[in-house]
Amino acid sequence: MSERSASLRPEGAEMEPSCDGEQNHELKTATCCYQDPDGEQFRCSEPAEASGLCFWHDENIAKEGIADVKERLEAYAQRGGQLRGIICKRAELQDVNLVRHGRHGGYDLSYANFYRSNLTGAHLFNAKFDHGSLMKADLHDANVHCASFINCNLLGVKLTDTKIDNIKIGQMLQQESEGRVAERNGEMDKALDLYEQSEEIYRDLRKASESHGIFTMAGYFLQKELTMRRFQMPLFSTQRAMSKTVDLFCGYGESPIRVVFFSLALILLAAMIYFFTGIQYDGEYVGFTEEKTLRENTFAFFDCLYYSVVTFTTLGYGDFIPIGLSRLVAATEAFTGSFTIALFVVVFVKKMTR
Structure with a gap:
């Protein structure tokens, strides 16, 4: 973070060393001039090194x-040190x-x-890693229950046997958000690379969730994984259109409620189509006509709604029959209805048997 190199000095305080290493000899204790992106309320009071940072x-x-870096970090956290923005690469x-007990x-x-x-x-229960980076970090067998990783770089993170119950990653990964921006700006090569990274991260999160039996979370990550894969397909390709259709229908098999809707x-x-194109009951026309009253047209619409339900479920009682254009609509609805009901059963059973 380039902003960390700027110094912070509250109004009325003594002169502090600048972050370019210059020292004020009249200063008794030089403090770290770390500047947090979220404001001056997140200051660091640690002694500064020659660079002006602790x-x-x-x-x-x-x-x-550094052999004792773990012990030093634990002690630093326990005495209330500013943990935001710390740099612990390869530590x-x-x-x-x-853990704050x-x-x-x-x-x-x-x-x-x-x-x-x-x-x-590592014991990282309820820790907050928002806007940070855990890129290629090894979290094997770590406990990150309830931790927050909103807009955190999780590319290549190792999650074998990691306890990830109730973690928070936000609506989008860091790479996913950047990929959408790049796509809007016409930088498609960059966008495709970022979407591929997002797919990899969602896949790792899904596998980690499945290994711990957290299937609801795994289902969500599966949806996001396949969505990122779709974004890498050519925009007007048949493959992308089919993927989008499956997503709309059932959320890639993870959302039975979409099938219902x-x-x-x-x-x-x-x-509504039957109401305007007409159907028959006992040889009489049923549908909208200007000569009928509002009450009569309302009853006719409910007859058409009943016929639509019977056709969709392929019950076929035979009391109402289609005429004219309604026959094509009825055939299409019956075919789609039988497919949709079968799809709902598959998706619902998949969710319930996990």
Whole structure:
């Protein structure tokens, strides 16, 4: 973060060292000039190094190979240090304990960078990693229950045996959001790459959810995974159109309620068509006519609605019969209805037997 290099000095305070390394000899204690993207209320009070940033916020201070970095991080967190924006690339943080016991909410690690860090067995319950990076970090056997990863870079993160119940990732992944922006700007190569990364992340999250039997979460990640795959297909291709149709129909097999809504919409649409094209009952025309009263036309519409339900479910009582254009509509509705009912059974059983 380039903004971290700017100094922060509250009004009325003594002169502090600038972030370019210049020192004021009259200053008793130089503090870290970390600048948080969300405002000055997230300041760091740690002693500054020559760069003007403290040990944890200075990207140029390597955390890799430091034997006691885990213990130092735990102590830093426990004494109330500013965890937002810390840089812990490639740090050995195996079994690190960053859980705030007896307090509401976990540690706030927003904007923190844990690129390729070893976080195996880490205790990160309810921690907040929003806008940060866990790219290629190893979270094997870690506990991230209730943690927040909104707009966090999760590309390549290892989630084998990771406890991920109730995690929060927001409406879109970081890569997904950036991909949509790139697509709107006409940068299709960049957008396709970002969508591919998003698909990979959703796949890893789905597999991790399935391994722990969290099938509701796994179903959501499956929908997002297949959506990202669809975004990589040519815009007007048959393959993309078919994928979109399956999504609209049933959410890639994860949303039975969509099948119900589609069925109701089709029944109502067909009933309106029958109402204007007409059907027959005992040789008499049933449908809209200007000569009839509002009450009579209303009863005629409900007759058409009844016929639409019978046709959709392929019951075929035979009391009403289609005429003219209604025959084509009835044939189409019957075929679609039988397919939709079968689809609903498959999707519903899939959801209920997990």
